[in-house]
Amino acid sequence: MSQPLVSIVIPFKNTEAFIKECITSILRQTYSNWEAIFIDDYSEDNSYSIVENYTQQDSRVKLYKNSDSGIIEALKTAYKHSSGSYISRMDSDDIMTPTRLETMVSNLEKYGKKHLAIGQVKYFRADGLSGGFARYEQWLNSLTVEGKNYSEIYKECVIPSPCWMLHREDFDACGGFNSDIYPEDYDLAFRFYKANYTCIPCDKVLLHWRDYSTRTSRTHEHYAENSFLDLKVKYFLELNYDASRPLAIWGAGHKGKTLAKILLKQNIPFNWICDNPKKIGKHIYDQELFNFDYLSELKNPQSIVTVANLEAQKEIKHYFETQNMQAMIDYFFFC
Known part of the structure; x- marks a missing residue:
């Protein structure tokens, strides 16, 4: 043959x-x-x-x-x-x-x-x-x-x-x-x-x-990094985002801020979570930042994680697992 x-x-x-x-x-x-x-x-x-x-x-x-x-x-x-x-x-x-x-x-x-x-x-x-x-x-x-x-x-x-x-x-x-x-x-x-x-x-x-x-x-x-984020958001909104569920962003570093700006530009509502005590309770782009415990107040949320630290990522993933949340359904790591 x-x-x-x-x-x-x-x-x-x-x-x-x-x-x-x-x-x-x-x-x-x-x-x-x-x-x-x-x-x-x-x-x-x-x-x-x-x-x-x-x-x-x-x-x-x-x-x-x-x-x-x-x-x-x-x-x-x-x-x-x-x-x-x-x-x-x-x-x-x-x-x-x-x-x-x-x-x-x-x-x-x-x-x-x-x-x-x-x-x-x-x-x-x-x-x-x-x-x-x-x-x-x-x-x-x-x-x-x-x-x-x-x-x-x-x-x-x-x-x-x-x-x-x-x-x-x-x-x-x-x-x-x-x-x-x-x-x-x-x-x-x-x-x-x-x-x-x-x-x-x-x-x-x-x-x-x-x-x-x-x-x-x-x-x-x-x-450049911004091109990657634009692409990620485009396909996330098209393929995985559930508008009936509250959306949470984890992290308020450079990538988290860039992601927030992209979502705001597209009128996508979100809740913003971080672990930096200097930022918690503050407002960035008119969005209040909350401690990660705030996630428990959201009903059936989806989360996008922009935290780059590998150890912190492991802790965040462990938290999701304890809440019986599934990757690519309930949470998505963007870095």
Whole structure:
């Protein structure tokens, strides 16, 4: 039986230092029926020439110019040129492990449509990783090994953007790359969640994820914290918010204040809770702040937690559990 074709979409811009390693990792895949569609987003270095050289060596490597500008348009352009039964994405500065495509195709063939193939990731950086990236990797992989990624989708992007695969029909059904919302990878993860595509558990590292100081996700305004919060609120109100229940915000730090402003702008009523004695009883944006005990006075509330301290998060989660409250129904961690 012939192998189904996998289309790998790969936008790139000024990644001449890394793109050879990316292409080499694709060429070394144990699964051979793929097409790698590279889209040049107006590179000013030698990236285009490097990819062009590979297209002359292997017809599965394809190269096009972005029809407009920016990563969203590059993804749309790539998809127009794709013809695979399965759709996957890769970043031009990352490295696939040799069995990535084989593992993902096997999982999708085993579980069928309405499923999302994902994999464990391993961050790396020439001068060493920060503690934050190490924690993110550990957290993300702990979700992926059980396929429970959506259970904490409001914390961070729970689908690694360069390490997923989907049936083409399912990709089209959830809108594919036809969204203009940034950050585009997080928006797509929310649309996978909205479409109820089940994440297939995976215990294998399928991607080596490179970090460096000039990576787009570190430098572009579209990946700033406020963009993430706007996106989280958009999907929370659409998918999980119950307007018949009182809403409580936990935390009055920077993120809590930003969230409050977003909700006020959209005329969403809420109760504000914090543990800072200097703030309790005060008003911010004309909203009074209460001690967390105030939650017991609310009838069947929903809570959004913006408290960043990990120990405090554990205490808050324990409190919810003692009240028989359920994650993703009664409470949502936004950090």
